[in-house]
Amino acid sequence: xxxxxxxxxxxxxxxxxxxxxxxxxxxxxxxxxxxxxxxxxxxxxxxxxxxxxxxxxxxxxxxxxxxxxxxxxxxxxxxxxxxxxxxxxxxxxxxxxxxxxxxxxxxxxxxxxxxxxxxxxxxxxxxxxxxxxxxxxxxxxxxxxxxxxxxxxxxxxxxxxxxxxxxxxxxxxxxxxxxxxxxxxxxxxxxxxxxxxxxxxxxxxxxxxxxxxxxxxxxxxxxxxxxxxxxxxxxxxxxxxxxxxxxxxxxxxxxxxxxxxxxxxxxxxxxxxxxxxxxxxxxxxxxxxxxxxxxxxxxxxxxxxxxxxxxxxxxxxxxxxxxxxxxxxxxxxxxxxxxxxxxxxxxxxxxxxxx
Amino acid sequence: xxxxxxxxxxxxxxxxxxxxxxxxxxxxxxxxxxxxxxxxxxxxxxxxxxxxxxxxxxxxxxxxxxxxxxxxxxxxxxxxxxxxxxxxxxxxxxxxxxxxxxxxxxxxxxxxxxxxxxxxxxxxxxxxxxxxxxxxxxxxxxxxxxxxxxxxxxxxxxxxxxxxxxxxxxxxxxxxxxxxxxxxxxxxxxxxxxxxxxxxxxxxxxxxxxxxxxxxxxxxxxxxxxxxxxxxxxxxxxxxxxxxxxxxxxxxxxxxxxxxxxxxxxxxxxxxxxxxxxxxxxxxxxxxxxxxxxxxxxxxxxxxxxxxxxxxxxxxxxxxxxxxxxxxxxxxxxxxxxxxxxxxxxxxxxxxxxxxxxxxxxxxxxxxxxxxxxxxxxxxxxxxxxxxxxxxxxxxxxxxxxxxxxxxxxxxxxxxxxxxxxxxxxxxxxxxxxxxxxxxxxxxxxxxxxxxxxxxxxxxxxxxxxxxxxxxxxxxxxxxxxxxxxxxxxxxxxxxxxxx
Numbered sequence: 001x002x003x004x005x006x007x008x009x010x011x012x013x014x015x016x017x018x019x020x021x022x023x024x025x026x027x028x029x030x031x032x033x034x035x036x037x038x039x040x041x042x043x044x045x046x047x048x049x050x051x052x053x054x055x056x057x058x059x060x061x062x063x064x065x066x067x068x069x070x071x072x073x074x075x076x077x078x079x080x081x082x083x084x085x086x087x088x089x090x091x092x093x094x095x096x097x098x099x100x101x102x103x104x105x106x107x108x109x110x111x112x113x114x115x116x117x118x119x120x121x122x123x124x125x126x127x128x129x130x131x132x133x134x135x136x137x138x139x140x141x142x143x144x145x146x147x148x149x150x151x152x153x154x155x156x157x158x159x160x161x162x163x164x165x166x167x168x169x170x171x172x173x174x175x176x177x178x179x180x181x182x183x184x185x186x187x188x189x190x191x192x193x194x195x196x197x198x199x200x201x202x203x204x205x206x207x208x209x210x211x212x213x214x215x216x217x218x219x220x221x222x223x224x225x226x227x228x229x230x231x232x233x234x235x236x237x238x239x240x241x242x243x244x245x246x247x248x249x250x251x252x253x254x255x256x257x258x259x260x261x262x263x264x265x266x267x268x269x270x271x272x273x274x275x276x277x278x279x280x281x282x283x284x285x286x287x288x289x290x291x292x293x294x295x296x297x298x299x300x301x302x303x304x305x306x307x308x309x310x311x312x313x314x315x316x317x318x319x320x321x322x323x324x325x326x327x328x329x330x331x332x333x334x335x336x337x338x339x340x341x342x343x344x345x346x347x348x349x350x351x352x353x354x355x
Numbered sequence: 356x357x358x359x360x361x362x363x364x365x366x367x368x369x370x371x372x373x374x375x376x377x378x379x380x381x382x383x384x385x386x387x388x389x390x391x392x393x394x395x396x397x398x399x400x401x402x403x404x405x406x407x408x409x410x411x412x413x414x415x416x417x418x419x420x421x422x423x424x425x426x427x428x429x430x431x432x433x434x435x436x437x438x439x440x441x442x443x444x445x446x447x448x449x450x451x452x453x454x455x456x457x458x459x460x461x462x463x464x465x466x467x468x469x470x471x472x473x474x475x476x477x478x479x480x481x482x483x484x485x486x487x488x489x490x491x492x493x494x495x496x497x498x499x500x501x502x503x504x505x506x507x508x509x510x511x512x513x514x515x516x517x518x519x520x521x522x523x524x525x526x527x528x529x530x531x532x533x534x535x536x537x538x539x540x541x542x543x544x545x546x547x548x549x550x551x552x553x554x555x556x557x558x559x560x561x562x563x564x565x566x567x568x569x570x571x572x573x574x575x576x577x578x579x580x581x582x583x584x585x586x587x588x589x590x591x592x593x594x595x596x597x598x599x600x601x602x603x604x605x606x607x608x609x610x611x612x613x614x615x616x617x618x619x620x621x622x623x624x625x626x627x628x629x630x631x632x633x634x635x636x637x638x639x640x641x642x643x644x645x646x647x648x649x650x651x652x653x654x655x656x657x658x659x660x661x662x663x664x665x666x667x668x669x670x671x672x673x674x675x676x677x678x679x680x681x682x683x684x685x686x687x688x689x690x691x692x693x694x695x696x697x698x699x700x701x702x703x704x705x706x707x708x709x710x711x712x713x714x715x716x717x718x719x720x721x722x723x724x725x726x727x728x729x730x731x732x733x734x735x736x737x738x739x740x741x742x743x744x745x746x747x748x749x750x751x752x753x754x755x756x757x758x759x760x761x762x763x764x765x766x767x768x769x770x771x772x773x774x775x776x777x778x779x780x781x782x783x784x785x786x787x788x789x790x791x792x793x794x795x796x797x798x799x800x801x802x803x804x805x806x807x808x809x810x811x812x813x814x815x816x817x818x819x820x821x822x823x824x825x826x827x828x829x830x831x832x833x834x835x836x837x838x839x840x841x842x843x844x845x846x847x848x849x850x851x852x853x854x855x
Contacts, residue, residue: 041807043806043807045806050814050817051818054650058650069806069807070807071806071807071809072809072814072817073817088710091712092712092715092718094719094806095806175427176427181519181535183535211519216426216427216518216519217518217519218426218517218518218519219514219518223518226419226420226423227423227426230420230423230424232423232424232425232426232427233426233427353535
């Protein structure tokens with residue numbers, strides 16, 4: 001051999017074998033437990049930001065002893081990447097439980113027949129507006145679509161007032177207004193709500209008008225938050241969890257809930273569903289119960305993302321920030337009937353951005 | 356924004372960046388040859404390699420605030436993105452200028468042609484062009500081609516710089532379109548169909564470059580690339596002309612030398628040192644938070660293992676490619692072509708293959724990611740292995756091998772040390788570079804990592820969209836430190852083992 005001598009080859013082979021052994025992933029199946037479940041770890045696809053959700057899943061592991069193998073989505077593709085992955089894996093599902101950070105994707109999976117119903121205690125405690133009546137998915141711990149405003153922009157007369165901000169966008173240059181690309185994530189939900197509330201024609205005209213007037217479109221709500229927090233834009237549309245990242249960083253930001261003309265807000269819950277055909281059904285049910293529990297909702301309310309509890313909870317137990325959000329979220333735009341609107345809206349948006 | 360627009364934007368940007376990189380690369384290669392001292396050459400080598408090994412995500416992360424300020428100014432943002440691309444990719448052009456095989460027409464012949472040019476009456480454009488691509492311009496085209504392929508297929512940086520200001524897009528590229536489309540497309544084959552045109556462009560450039568390479572006068576091994584003091588290096592693209600002026604660059608006498616040095620220093624500062632310093636300052640405040648996030652140790656382990664496996668695989672592929680008989684260029688092309696198409700195309704192709712039922716055993720395992728990284732690294736591996744003469748046995752190495760069969764202990768030990776210096780150490784450092792590149796690669800890693808086997812770069816890259824945070828900076832610095840420690844310890848251990 002001219003490249004490696006025998007010893008070097010042996011070293012390399014040994015190293016490769018060692019690496020292959022160490023790199024083996026823990027997502028395979030195992031034997032069968034007394035409950036009929038596969039002994040393997042519970043595979044959870046999680047669209048909620050890993051920075052917030054990882055701790056929840058680890059706490060669940062500590063509390064139940066059930067090993068969880070999470071797969072997180074990226075900020076760029078948000079939940080849609082995982083929804084598509086579950087659809088592509090329909091013939092050999094890898095995922096047991098899908099923790100989505102919005103509702104539309106879950107409704108799409110339900111329509112595709114990829115979820116299986118489960119109605120437990122957690123399901124019972126959630127309001128009807130945030131769950132599928134047949135139990136295919138259930139919402140919990142929500143966030144709001146909000147205006148994020150750079151407080152230094154007050155010199156220009158820009159204040160964190162929802163009605164005034166909306167009014168400001170009706171005319172003039174929008175280059176200092178930021179919004180995420182509406183193909184993914186909660187901005188897609190935002191557009192779907194417009195589609196439903198306004199009708200397709202008005203939304204298309206509005207969208208075209210905003211783009212003509214130079215609105216800044218970026219990859220994700222986190223980037224919107226950054227542009228406003230750094231002063232590159234005066235204000236923009238984002239989610240509450242992203243706003244609190246900036247606030248905790250002590251950036252000069254303020255917020256106001258985005259309201260439709262009738263005063264309703266866009267309140268987007270996390271959702272959880274069990275994937276059809278899971279071999280770890282009992283473990284999956286325990287995770288669903290854990291996520292829908294009062295304790296978890298309270299923990300998420302106290303987490304840096306300040307999620308709004310949807311189930312019954314004593315408001316006094318919530319941090320002040322979430323108390324405000326809780327009040328605002330009492331008048332939400334209903335998302336449950338938006339399945340067709342979501343599809344139609346995405347069918348229109350896709351060629352706008354990716355054809 | 357349409358796919359066509361993305362292709363045109365990326366094409367224009369890549370052509371400009373490739374042209375500039377080839378020119379600057381030529382100047383830096385001249386600088387390399389002009390330097391005589393070992394320490395200065397080592398400094399230059401580090402300054403050239405550092406931007407290539409610094410992850411694009413780190414640069415984007417460190418300059419997040421600066422980028423945010425530039426977003427309202429599309430031209431400025433595009434310039435910023437192109438500049439970062441240029442600075443990161445120019446070292447590739449330098450490498451090509453230094454390592455590419457000699458052109459068929461050497462400088463002496465070119466000079467003779469120039470002298471005779473006035474007296475020749477019959478000289479068509481075709482003959483002139485034919486002459487040009489057989490002279491030094493050929494190496495420039497090769498350098499530009501290599502940079503073009505990398506710039507044209509960039510996604511990591513584009514994704515961090517990309518935005519739209521109304522109807523005006525910033526840092527747009529077909530890769531962003533394909534990335535969005537593969538998320539939206541019902542099937543991967545649907546997404547893959549959309550990359551036919553970009554792939555055709557890449558293949559055309561690739562085949563053109565291969566055609567240029569076949570116009571080679573000398574052997575591939577005819578390089579004098581060396582770091583040794585006093586050993587006047589000979590560039591393969593500029594062969595030594597006995598007694599001629601070509602072997603002694605006059606760069607030092609002009610302003611070109613300090614200007615080129617200044618460029619190299621600015622480039623390494625801008626694309627490596629400054630980002631690292633900025634992130635490290637934040638990281639100091641975030642170190643205390645690290646113990647709360649112990650999951651990153653698993654991610655680091657995954658990253659290291661994928662990197663090691665991909666480096667070994669790429670070394671193997673390079674070994675195969677470099678052992679083929681001369682004239683069988685198609686084998687080298689076959690090994691290098693997938694990687695030169697870029698990590699996004701490669702990742703989508705691998706994804707489309709392993710999702711087929713026939714590959715059920717492979718799906719959602721590390722094999723897909725390691726395979727993609729191996730193919731992606733293959734061209735770099737071939738270039739580096741060739742530059743350190745892997746696969747070739749010269750007389751001194753052969754002598755060392757014979758010496759190892761000696762009955763006496765001292766000659767055997769001396770032979771082992773010699774073999775380490777001549778063969779083991781170069782292969783180790785080539786492997787180290789490949790490992791670091793795979794360790795920091797984010798695009799294929801994001802598309803192909805198995806459930807439960809996230810590499811660190813995927814998580815960090817995702818977090819980076821939130822912009823700087825102290826704990827994230829600490830994670831980034833930790834992520835940067837791990838390969839340095841591994842390579843350092845590995846070098847020491849292997850050195851000891853090999854010698855003893």
